Structure formats: C-alpha cells, structure tokens
Amino acid sequence: MSASTTLDGTLPVAGVTRSAARIWAGGLLAAAAWLGTALVIALLPDAIEVGRTRELAGLAGLIGLALALASLAMPWLGRPGTHVRRAGPWLAVLPLGLVAWELATAKFALLPLPFFASPQGLLEVYLEDWPRLGESTLRSLWLLLTGYLLGASAGFVAGVALGWSRAIGYWVHPVLRLMGPLPATAWLPIAFFIFPTSGSASTFLVALATWFPVTVLTWSGVSGVNKAYYDIARTLGASQSFLVLKVAIPAALPQVFVGLFMGLGASFSVLVVAEMLGVKAGLGWYLQWAQGWAAYANMYAALLVMAVMCSSLVTLLFKGRDRLLAWQKGTVRW
Amino acid sequence: MVSAALQSAPATGMAVEIQGVSHAFDLEGRLLPVLDGIDLKVAPGEFVALLGPSGCGKSTLLRLLAGLDQPRLGAVLGDGAPIEKPDPSRVLVFQDPTLYPWRTVRANVALGLEARGLLKRQSHRAQQAIDTVGLTGFEQAYPHQLSGGMAQRVALARALVNDPRLMLLDEPLGKLDSLTRLAMQSELVRLWQRSGMTALLVTHDVEEALMLAQRVVIFGPRPARIVGELVVDRPYPRHRDDPHLVALRREALSVLGLAD
Numbered sequence: 365m366s367a368s369t370t371l372d373g374t375l376p377v378a379g380v381t382r383s384a385a386r387i388w389a390g391g392l393l394a395a396a397a398w399l400g401t402a403l404v405i406a407l408l409p410d411a412i413e414v415g416r417t418r419e420l421a422g423l424a425g426l427i428g429l430a431l432a433l434a435s436l437a438m439p440w441l442g443r444p445g446t447h448v449r450r451a452g453p454w455l456a457v458l459p460l461g462l463v464a465w466e467l468a469t470a471k472f473a474l475l476p477l478p479f480f481a482s483p484q485g486l487l488e489v490y491l492e493d494w495p496r497l498g499e500s501t502l503r504s505l506w507l508l509l510t511g512y513l514l515g516a517s518a519g520f521v522a523g524v525a526l527g528w529s530r531a532i533g534y535w536v537h538p539v540l541r542l543m544g545p546l547p548a549t550a551w552l553p554i555a556f557f558i559f560p561t562s563g564s565a566s567t568f569l570v571a572l573a574t575w576f577p578v579t580v581l582t583w584s585g586v587s588g589v590n591k592a593y594y595d596i597a598r599t600l601g602a603s604q605s606f607l608v609l610k611v612a613i614p615a616a617l618p619q620v621f622v623g624l625f626m627g628l629g630a631s632f633s634v635l636v637v638a639e640m641l642g643v644k645a646g647l648g649w650y651l652q653w654a655q656g657w658a659a660y661a662n663m664y665a666a667l668l669v670m671a672v673m674c675s676s677l678v679t680l681l682f683k684g685r686d687r688l689l690a691w692q693k694g695t696v697r698w
Numbered sequence: 699m700v701s702a703a704l705q706s707a708p709a710t711g712m713a714v715e716i717q718g719v720s721h722a723f724d725l726e727g728r729l730l731p732v733l734d735g736i737d738l739k740v741a742p743g744e745f746v747a748l749l750g751p752s753g754c755g756k757s758t759l760l761r762l763l764a765g766l767d768q769p770r771l772g773a774v775l776g777d778g779a780p781i782e783k784p785d786p787s788r789v790l791v792f793q794d795p796t797l798y799p800w801r802t803v804r805a806n807v808a809l810g811l812e813a814r815g816l817l818k819r820q821s822h823r824a825q826q827a828i829d830t831v832g833l834t835g836f837e838q839a840y841p842h843q844l845s846g847g848m849a850q851r852v853a854l855a856r857a858l859v860n861d862p863r864l865m866l867l868d869e870p871l872g873k874l875d876s877l878t879r880l881a882m883q884s885e886l887v888r889l890w891q892r893s894g895m896t897a898l899l900v901t902h903d904v905e906e907a908l909m910l911a912q913r914v915v916i917f918g919p920r921p922a923r924i925v926g927e928l929v930v931d932r933p934y935p936r937h938r939d940d941p942h943l944v945a946l947r948r949e950a951l952s953v954l955g956l957a958d
Contacts (some may be wrong), residue, residue: 598766
C-alpha cells in the first residue's frame, strides 16, 4: 500500500491528463530532431577518416522513425506510453547534443585527436569489439557482485553485533575505528601479495570497501532503535532472538540501506582501481588497455558501459529498498 | 462490535502488592530518588488510578510492576509472588502508541502471539482483539496512516491479545485530542469491565482518574510518596457533572495543593 493511498483503498484523484488521448506533439518534435541529426550525419562529408558514419546516421534515423510512430500511436500505448512521454524533453535534447558532438569531431575536427572520439568511433567499438568488451563487463560484474555480497553480509552481521552486544563491541569497535577509514585501495599491494590469485585479492578489496559503511550504518541503526520498542516486545513475552530479528533489524533497515548504498559506491571505485592494477580482465583493465593503445574511442565506450552498469546496480538496490521499506513514507526516489 | 473474545477468556485480575518500595535513578553517579516508601495493595479486578504531578515517578512504578526494572528497596508482588521479569500476563500501554511502523495493524496486534510462538494456532485472537477495539477493516493499514486515537486503539489491542491479568496504563490518553479522549475513556472502562482484569492507570488528569477508577491514589511531587486516597464509589457509566464526582474533584485538588 503506498503512502498516498487512503485507508478505504481509493486512490487520490491525480491530475488526469486529457491530452493523453491525443497525438503527442512533443514526440513529433523529438522525432524531427533525430531525423535532422540523421540527415546531418549522412549528408555532411567527414573531415577526418572515420568508419561507420552510415550506420550512425541509420541509427539516428531509426530512433526518429520510432519516435514518430510512438507519437502518432500515443492514444493506444497506455502506461508504457506515459513513461516515454515523461522522457520527451530529454529525447528532444539528446539529438542536439549528438549533432553538436558529431560536428565538433567527425565533421569539422575542432577537437584535438585522438583524445576526442567521434560518435561513429564509439559505435564502431560496440560493433567490432563487443566480444572483448562484453567479457570485461561480465567479469567486472562477477567480481563486484561476489565482493559486494561478501562485504555487505559481513558488514550487516558485524553492525548488528556491534549494536547489540557489548562484548563484541569491545573487540570489534577499535578494529573498526582503526581500519575502517583507511581507503580499501591502500591494501592493494598487501592484498595482491597475501592472496593466491589476483581475483581473490580484488574480491577481498571490494568486500572490504563495502564492509565499512555497511557496518557503521547498521550499527548506528541498531543502536538508534527506540528503546520503547524493546520494552513493548519484552512485556509481550519476546525472547532475545525475537528482539534482534523482529525488532532491532527491521527498525534499523532504513539505515542499513543507506550503508548498502554507500558501500556500493565505494565498491565501484575499488573495483576499477583493482582491475587497473592487478587483474587481467574487467572494465578497469579494458580502460587501462585502451589507454595504453591510445584507443580513446574504446575508452569512452567502456566508460559508458561502466556508467550504465553502476547506475543499474544502484537502481536495483533502490528497487529492493522500496519493496522492503514500503511502510516508509517520503523516501528518496532514484 | 462486541465480540466474545474477552468474555470467553478465563482472565481474572491479578492481585498486586507494593511493599515499601523506594527507587532512584543513577544519573552519572548521582542518585536521583523517584519513589519513596510506597505501600499499596490492589485487589484482583480493581481499577486504580495513580494521580500526581507530571514527572513524579508514577511511570517508574508501572515499569517496576511490568518487571522491566527492579526496585532498589522493597518488593513488588503479583499474586503474592515477586515480579522479577516481564511477563505477558502483565502488559504496559504507553502514552505513545509505539507501534512498529514496519508492521501492519494486524501484525502489530499479533506481536504478542508471534513472540510466544502462538501465531500459527491462535491467529484468530489478533482479529478478535482488533474487532474489540473497533478497528475492523483497518487490518492492513500501516501505523503512519492512522490517527492518534486509532493508533492508541491498536496499542490497546496489542496489549489485549495476550489476555492480560494486569493492565498497566501509562497516561495512554495523554496525547489525544479532547473529543477522542472522552470516547476512549468509556472504551477503557468497557474493556476493563468485560475482561475482569486488574487495571492501574497513571494520569495527571483529575477528572480522568475520577471518571475511570474505583480508587484514586494521589502522589506528591518527586520523590513520589502517597499523600492521599479517594474511593470513587459510583456506578458506570459516570457523568462528569455528578455532584459526588465534583466534590471528589475538589478534594483531590486540595490534597494536591491546588484548591483555590
């Protein structure tokens, strides 16, 4: 039940858009912008030697046609249609950015080469180097997920223990205070020396980077629980384990998710550094490799993939939070 | 609205005895006395109000009776046995409903059953308790969707689901608006009458004490000691303008040193 739902189950009347039933004029504008961009890319001669110009023009043209179709079919598109509509201004501005980029690089060569790649350069990377880029992405993802899950679980357990048990707090707290603030990347030389493989060393570093914020915020969440919640549960006959599992942890969950979010950010940066320095696979390695060969288009292509990957993982985390913390009102939307 | 939930329960009131109880808080090494030589006997099924100025230590007394704290001196007895730890037969209702915001109304009410591992076999008791406090239909609502009065009803249902024999009420109506408060006062009397449990109500509202309780025990300022006692020998439902109650009210105020 969402916060805006009233108690008798009716939804509050939203501003129902009457224009939803008509053709989407803004969409036609965006379609025109994409088609115009396609024409500029296709018709203006390239100033530098680049491939895949026709493919790029074709892609822009396809997007333009799809948008034009969607604009005309808007009355029948229902809910997905409203999502597209909301993205309308972005869809109209993006082709302008693309055409500016295209003119500055491929068409008039205004930006110094080879540091600034052209749009078709990026497209070329995706079309030709996708097996290597794909494998790198999968390896990064695997390393990130294993390290993150290990670190997050260890941090969660440590945080609950710290918040709950004075004896555990006595031993863990000093370690946390000394080791926690140290950037996980500082462990890099030692980790690659101690661990048998560079993969396990990187997993450890990602886990370590995740562990600290998750531990601290879980801990603060558990210690911040309203003491009356415990009194209530105790008078109702709750055992110690009930107090931990059914009172302390659910009450601390909003804080835990802040920790998980911060841990995810920390794990991204460690991942890239670990892959650049020690591992022979992954997006960080790909970046390093591309730079070594002055293949800047490959670098931008990998950066874009990395951005999409990180953003998707954060989205996933927030979706999970929204499901678990549906009882909260007024949470941040991602 | 009336359900058989509480009539069918074999809940008889608990006899309560407080013997020479003194208590103090430890504030960074300094002792702050809050209770001073309290002696009180409450008969099974009796409704007693503990009346006194705010912050005089009445709530501490309820915590001792709930078994959440131990007195520094003296003894608290339930049915003749020392009260040493919390027990589902003695429930506490606070001024704040303190519902768990992540649980629906039903899950909040079922807390006691769940804590004692009875949820599977006796989940119908949660529904009965919800019906008893008049919240039928709100089972799936979350606490932030409830008004203050409704939230306090949920807190009452959560306490009632255990069939308590002693109900400790710590200014449970203190934060409600005056109209809700009047409605909830009669509700409390009705619940107490049907269940046969012993009830102790902490309040600083003279009128509320006289409307609800059979006996009003008056406390002085901190450290609290008993300074007077009134027997309210009037049938329920009572009326605010009953001349007998008006006279008792004047008497209570003069004991508290507030008569003009």
